Amino acid sequence: MMDAISQGAWPSHATELKKTRYPLQMYEQALQKRATQWGYGGYVSLPGVAAGVLVRSSARPDITKGSNFVRIMDPCGNFFKTDGMRRLCDIADKYAYGLLHLLSTGGDLEMLGIPTENLKPAVDDIVHLGFDVGSTGDDFRTSEECIGPAKCDLPLYDTLGFRAAWYKRFLDDVQYPRFPHKVKCKFSGCPNDCVRGSQKADIFVCGVFRDLPLIDQNGVRAWVEKGGDIGTVCSRCPGGCLNWDTKAGLSIDGDSCLRCVYCINKIPGVRPGGDRGVAILVGGKLRGKYGPMLAKVVVPFMKAVPPDYKEVFDLIEKITDVYDEHARKKERMGDFLLRIGPSEFFRLIGVPLSSRLFAQPRTNLFYHWEPEEIKDERISATEPGQGPN
Amino acid sequence: MPGIGIPPLEANLPPIVKRNYGKWISHEHPRPGVIKHDSESGESCFTVRVGMPPNARVSTQTLRVICDLADEFCEGYFRVTQRNSCEFVGVPENLIDQLIARLAQLGFPVGGTNRSLHNTVCCTGYLHCHLAATDPPAIMKAVSEMLMKEYTHDCLPAKLKISGSGCLNNCGESSTADIAIIGVHRDLPPIHEEKLKGCELPLVISVCPVGAIRPKGPGMIEIDPKRCIHCPACSVSCAAMAPIGSPTGDGVAIVVGGKAGNTGDGPAMAKVVVPYLPNNPPRWPEVTHALRSIVDAWSANARKDERVGEWINRIGWEKFYQRTGLPLSFKIVDNYDARALEYAKANVRFKW
Amino acid sequence: MSVVTLAGKQFEVDEDGFMQDTTQWTPDVATGLAKSEGIEVLTDDHWKVINYLREYYQKFNVAPPIRMVCKQTGFPLKRIYELFSTGPAKGACKLAGLPKPTGCI
Structure with a gap:
């Protein structure tokens, strides 16, 4: 069956496997039997390495004994210099199957099939080359950032610099597990969210801006004259706030603008406004106990100030402290948020109240008051009918 | 010993990126698979995007070929995108044709930009996991093969992202994609x-x-x-x-309408439209057929820049099932969690 | 599955050296398995962690959260990782005869 999967115009993983020392029968037999041939995974003892190495045991010891693998944290922007990559290949050839998982969905590079006696020298060589391992177990997993200022015209903060600084501050928590469950941090430069942080990240830092998109009317006009489809952009604007007039140019109704960056994506000449910062969302996950859940806003706007991004990182630390203190074992951030409820979560984190924290007010009419919350709230007893402005 | 952290920020950035870091002002798509970024410095950066084997699973032999190309065409740097494509960044404009011809020779498809099928993302499946109820890499190979034209041409209403996970742990991030497959078990877990x-x-x-x-x-x-x-x-x-599952119990569900960005209708998790299809390696014809019918119905009926989920939001589920011809099942509504009644309909705004 | 002999007694362990029947644990198990975790001699500090893990496990049948291990032993996280370089959830649990930590995801 692997031969069938090797055929065709699209590059095939089966063809790749055949070029390596991967035990091909493990895959072939799985396809034939319609059942995986691998066994339980998890623990492998490598003194000195608390996170970054894993084992996948084999349910078919007649084919292979099992396969250890290491997680290597990707460099910024997932850029690779070829000489570094060639030397990673050398390590994979020397100690492992010679097969790489170039980018796991968690954001790591994985090297597979390392016999236990090779683990120590493989990790040593990887670290010697300037890469580091980690991101397994109940800790911060590898953080991921969008391509940001390296090759995009939209980022509202320096996602690559932010991630580099995040590693400086939180590296210990990536390599020494201590949380109730894994915690994934993802950084998107703008609301396009190319790292899918709102879906995947326990803590999601998203670039946002507060003023309106800036319009260079000449740039927009030049684009329209070249055949730019301004009609589609105006009709698909989620806020319905764009208007194109051949004479007056492009205008934006500020009350309806959602700062979703759709017009900025599509029209050269429309740029993000200058009042930029980040929003913090928590609890995104694809699984956990109660299934896929989108991340929820805890801070709609704060400034991200390089080089150490202290304010944002302090908040991330506060969130993980609260999570560490109150969550149950193997309870993801999103499930924790669901169990204790958003207002309790906001109280524990200590975030300021904002209308931007809520999708909509409740329809359920039953809510709780503490005795100390009950007091006489009349503005003035002598002037009935005079409410606040 | 670990403890050094990720490589320094600038260590792996190509020279053209270093020169224009944070200075990009616009981008366009001159042709499928090629993106042009313009910098305020006046410099333009051309990127050529290449489809990778499913699961970004590559041999060192192939990686060395990619490294050689990167040395020859873009100063010795390449990158891997969030959707597991490989990007050659900073290719001189006059060498783009030559690079694309070389890539074609080597069997790498160029595309996956703008309004096209983007590279698939999936988990390891049978390759290296004990939980897999199906094999997403093989399914993604079959799907990519089937949608080759959609990958290499800007011929869809909007971008299309297809993902696959081998089980409900969702490591292939199925719930984030426009259309995705996800392996499902139907047996009880054993107790050894x-x-x-x-x-x-x-x-x-x-x-x-x-x-x-x-x-x-x-x-x-x-x-x-x-x-x-x-x-x-x-x-x-x-x-x-563990392990859970059996050859006849395990199979594939199909979910649609996931999306992360805040444009259109905003971020959404994908919804289950087909609860079960059988595993049928090596090509999974039942699965690819269902995916084909969704892609065809969407691309024939959606408006420009309308992602799959947004198209369904506009036309409604009645029309979705009508247009795709997919079979209905009571299993598409939830029955067990606290949100169960959200999935039932609370108005009579029907489409017939 | 294999059998190891520690201090003259035989124990069943899995491929990573975790005890199969955690009720059979004796201090000799910890001493005997220490080498495999890169530990030459078990000090009082090691025992403090091991004893706390045992105590908690016997009460609740689960390994304690790492936060609790720090709190109850009085050791900062760094110190615990110095004592058990593969970590409290892995090496320390192995020596204390607790079940193997779960899963890979």
Whole structure:
């Protein structure tokens, strides 16, 4: 069956496997039997390495004994210099199957099939080359950032610099597990969210801006004259706030603008406004106990100030402290948020109240008051009918 | 010893990126698979995007070929995108044709930009996992093959992202994609009593989302077969309850309408439209057929820049099932969690 | 599955050296398995962690959260990782005869 999967115009993983020392029968037999041939995974003892190495045991010891693998944290922007990559290949050839998982969905590079006696020298060589391992177990997993200022015209903060600084501050928590469950941090430069942080990240830092998109009317006009489809952009604007007039140019109704960056994506000449910062969302996950859940806003706007991004990182630390203190074992951030409820979560984190924290007010009419919350709230007893402005 | 952190920010950035870091002002798509970024410095950066084997699973031999190309065409740097494509960044404009011709020779498709099928993302499946109920890499290979034209041409209403996960742990991030497959188990997890001594039973009981696992005497547990949702949470937490699944029990569900960005209707998780299709390696014809019908219905009927989920939001589920011809099932509405009634309809704004 | 002999007694362990029947644990198990975790001699500090893990496990049948291990032993996280370089959830649990930590995801 692997031969069938090797055929065709699209590059095939089966063809790749055949070029390596991967035990091909493990895959072939799985396809034939319609059942995986691998066994339980998890623990492998490598003194000195608390996170970054894993084992996948084999349910078919007649084919292979099992396969250890290491997680290597990707460099910024997932850029690779070829000489570094060639030397990673050398390590994979020397100690492992010679097969790489170039980018796991968690954001790591994985090297597979390392016999236990090779683990120590493989990790040593990887670290010697300037890469580091980690991101397994109940800790911060590898953080991921969008391509940001390296090759995009939209980022509202320096996602690559932010991630580099995040590693400086939180590296210990990536390599020494201590949380109730894994915690994934993802950084998107703008609301396009190319790292899918709102879906995947326990803590999601998203670039946002507060003023309106800036319009260079000449740039927009030049684009329209070249055949730019301004009609589609105006009709698909989620806020319905764009208007194109051949004479007056492009205008934006500020009350309806959602700062979703759709017009900025599509029209050269429309740029993000200058009042930029980040929003913090928590609890995104694809699984956990109660299934896929989108991340929820805890801070709609704060400034991200390089080089150490202290304010944002302090908040991330506060969130993980609260999570560490109150969550149950193997309870993801999103499930924790669901169990204790958003207002309790906001109280524990200590975030300021904002209308931007809520999708909509409740329809359920039953809510709780503490005795100390009950007091006489009349503005003035002598002037009935005079409410606040 | 670990402890050095990721390589310094600038260590792996190509020279053209270093020169224009943070200075990009616009981008365009001159042709499928090629993106042009313009910098305020006046410099333009051309990127050529290449499809990779499913699961970004590459041999060192192939990687060395990619490295050679990067040395020859873009100063010795390349990058891997969030959707597992490989990008050659900073290719001189006059060499783009030559690079694309070389890539074609080597069997790498160029495309996956703008309004096209983007590279698929999936988990390892049968390749390296004990939980897989199906093999997403092989399915993604079949799907990419089927949608080759959609990958290499800007011929769709909007971008199309297709993902695959081997089980409900969703490591292939199925719920984030426009269309995705996800492996499902239908059998009860086993209880290998002799191994239970090596398990933290209170943890196994607490991770079950539906409370289907109960203590049964000291050191023993039982499963309520009526409640089990086959989610493998217990199989993950306890070796005595793995592996779950069987050749006829395991199969594939199809979910649609996931999206992360805030444009259009905003971020959304994908929704289950087909709860089960059989595993049929090596090409999974039942699955590819269902995917084809969704892609065809969407591309024939959606408006420009309308992602799959947004198209469905506009036309409604009645029209979605009508246009795709997919079979309906009661299993598409939830029956067990606190949000269950959200999935039932609370108005009579029907489409007939 | 294999059998190891520690201090004259035989124990069943899995491929990573975790005890199969955690009720059979004796202090000799910890001493005997220490080498495999890169520990030459078990000090009082090691025992403090091991004893706490045992105590908690016997009460609740699960390994304690790492936060609790720090709190109860009085050791900062760094110190615990110095004592058990593969970590409290892995090496320390192995020596204390607790079940193997779960899963890979």
